[in-house]
Amino acid sequence: MRLLGGNEEQDVGDVLKRSFETALRRVRQRAPLLVAVTMAGGAVGLIGGLSPWMVALGAGLALILAALVSLEGDAAAEQGGVVIAPRAAVADLMGRWRAALDALPDPVIALDQSGAIVHINPAAREIYALLRPGGQPSLLSRDPIFLQAIDEVLEDGLQRTVEVQERVPIDRRVRLTLTAMAGTSTEAAAPRVVIALRDLTEQDRLGRMRADFVANASHELRTPLASLVGFIETLQGRASDDPVARGRFLGIMGQQAARMSRLVDDLLSLSRVEMREHVPPRAAIDLNETISVAVQALEPVARATGATLTFTPCDGPAVVLGETDEIMQVVQNLVQNALKYGAAGRPVAVTIRREARGPTSRLAVAVRDEGPGIPPEHLPRLTERFYRVSAKSSREKGGTGLGLAIVKHIINRHRGELRIESEPGKGSTFTFVIDEQARRPSLHV
Ligand SMILES: Nc1ncnc2c1ncn2[C@@H]1O[C@H](COP(=O)(O)OP(=O)(O)OP(=O)(O)O)[C@@H](O)[C@H]1O
Ligand SMILES: [Mg+2]
Structure with missing residues (x-):
């Protein structure tokens, strides 16, 4: 025999089997409550002076009654394999995804089906003070690549990453990862796209600093090194037989070598103190x-x-x-x-x-x-x-x-x-x- 449930045709045997398994699972979950009710039923029977058969029957009836009450009191009803949560559960779920986004250290924004903002986590609020629920994501960036990516993710559900360069209020480069959220909830405020933001400005600045540092350090070392190489060549060539020139050149070479050694000492000192910077002294x-x-x-x-x-x-x-x-x-x-x-x-x-x-x-x-x-x-x-x-x-x-x-x-x-x-x-x-x-x-x- 076939049944029509939701959009699917189902086998009656299957439906009964699933219902029985669900009931059994819930009875198991509520085992302590059922045992307590059964024992109470039995005790009342005994105190009332009934025969053992009547007591057993009473306890059995109490057990079935308790199981039925517990099943009926269940919040969610299963229909055709689709869980339809009651309003309270939906509200709870909405609260939970908001709490999950709020717990993330990175800035995250959620959009609804129409592309409007439904949630801004605290990390995002800190950076984008202008964003408000109900507002448009263009407040985040007006870059057409970003706005187009939102439409595309809403349409095909595929993840996209875009990078935008903002000039206002300050210069910053941001990477935005847009992820579609599949859901069964029909709530208007349900999130459909979650946008995770990563500010790359600091990373860029550090990269530039590192490159500058290497360039500066090489330049500072190259100058005395070039001078040393030049004097060595001169001493090997035309100044090899000139004791006065040799003495003067060796003096300059000594100064240049000392300069290089001071630079290396300072670089090591800097890197040592930087490495220990997070550990304050205790003495x-x-x-x-x-x-x-x-x-x-x-x-x-x-x-x-x-x-x-x-x-x-x-x-x-x-x-x-x-x-x-x-x-x-x-x-x-x-x-x-x-x-x-x-x-x-x-x-x-x-x-x-x-x-x-x-x-x-x-x-x-x-x-x-x-x-x-x-x-x-x-x-x-x-x-x-x-x-x-x-x-x-x-x-x-x-x-x-x-x-x-x-x-x-x-x-x-x-x-x-x-x-x-x-x-x-x-x-x-x-x-x-x-x-x-x-x-x-x-x-x-
Ligand atoms: N007391 C000061 N009066 C005037 N200028 C100063 C004074 N102290 C530092 N400066 C300036 O600041 C710059 C940076 O100083 P810093 O001590 O970092 O480097 P430095 O003295 O050039 O080299 P190093 O200290 O590594 O031998 C100096 O080059 C100098 O121009
Ligand atoms: Mg100095």
């Missing part, structure tokens, strides 16, 4: 002591330039969580810069001050020179690798342009802040600020 160190040692080590350099180098520690212990070697490297770089680029013979001052910040305090270490200063347009870029106000003057002074980049990464690792203040003609002050640790309890209190 408690006293900045008064550490910086005093660093400044003393630089006194001969200051004397050679005719400058006076002074150090003023702050009152009491100046304890921070820090790495002694790295703090010394920061002070060395800043003081060397002040001596190199400051006015010859003018003082260079290193001071530590305590800055109160609510219940906590921070320690500010400032290196001040009275040199020609730095024009304001250069200030934001000074900590970029290889960035120099004047590459020629820096190179002449033996600089590699990596000093402040190393300083910035070390201060980042210490969760501190680097401030650069400079006024052309008046000098520059480079200050780094690190959280002060609770003072060590004094033994004499």
Whole structure:
């Protein structure tokens, strides 16, 4: 015998078999409830003084009744193999896909059958503040390739990926992956296309930075290397019998080799500190002591330039969580810069001050020179690798342009802040600020 159910013709035997299996599955699922009802029925029978046969019959009837009630109370009715969920279940399902999209870290937007926005997850809302449910995806991008892709996905259900370049509100390149959502729900707000967005701007920037870095590093190495190769050839050729020229050339070659070795050291230093940047130092160190040692080590350099180098520690212990070697490297770089680029013979001052910040305090270490200063347009870029106000003057002074980049990464690792203040003609002050640790309890209190 055949039955017509939904759009399909079905075998009665099959339908009965499936119904029986479904009932059995649900009875199994509700086993604890059924056992409880049966036992209650049996107990009532016994207390009422009925015969064992009557008790068994009562318990059996209670079991069948409970099974029927449980089947009837089931939320979803199965018809012809298609599950038609009641309104409450649909609402629950809608809530669930929204919650799933909201949990994704990447920006995601869902469109309905008409191509209008039905949902924007928090990551997308953060970037595209203008998007609203009910709005059009053209608010996301007006690029015809993107808008056409939406129509195509709605039509053929195939996934598409497009890349668009946005100019407004800011320049950014975005990859959009459009995926069709098949569903049985007839709800108007059901998602039909899910659009996952990936902002490629940062990735592009990092790629450019890496390429620039390799180009800069090769260029910085190539210059002294070319000079070395040139002098070797000269020494092998016409200068081979000239002891005066040989002595002078070997001196220059020594300088160039030292320059290359300094560059390699700085590159290694930078990569080491970058690798450790996410692990803040744990040791408690006293900045008064550490910086005093660093400044003393630089006194001969200051004397050679005719400058006076002074150090003023702050009152009491100046304890921070820090790495002694790295703090010394920061002070060395800043003081060397002040001596190199400051006015010859003018003082260079290193001071530590305590800055109160609510219940906590921070320690500010400032290196001040009275040199020609730095024009304001250069200030934001000074900590970029290889960035120099004047590459020629820096190179002449033996600089590699990596000093402040190393300083910035070390201060980042210490969760501190680097401030650069400079006024052309008046000098520059480079200050780094690190959280002060609770003072060590004094033994004499
Ligand atoms: N105190 C200062 N006064 C004026 N200009 C400065 C000062 N400190 C840094 N600069 C400018 O900032 C640039 C970058 O400094 P940075 O320390 O990173 O590199 P460098 O000194 O050229 O080389 P390196 O420190 O690697 O030997 C310098 O080339 C210089 O132009
Ligand atoms: Mg420097």
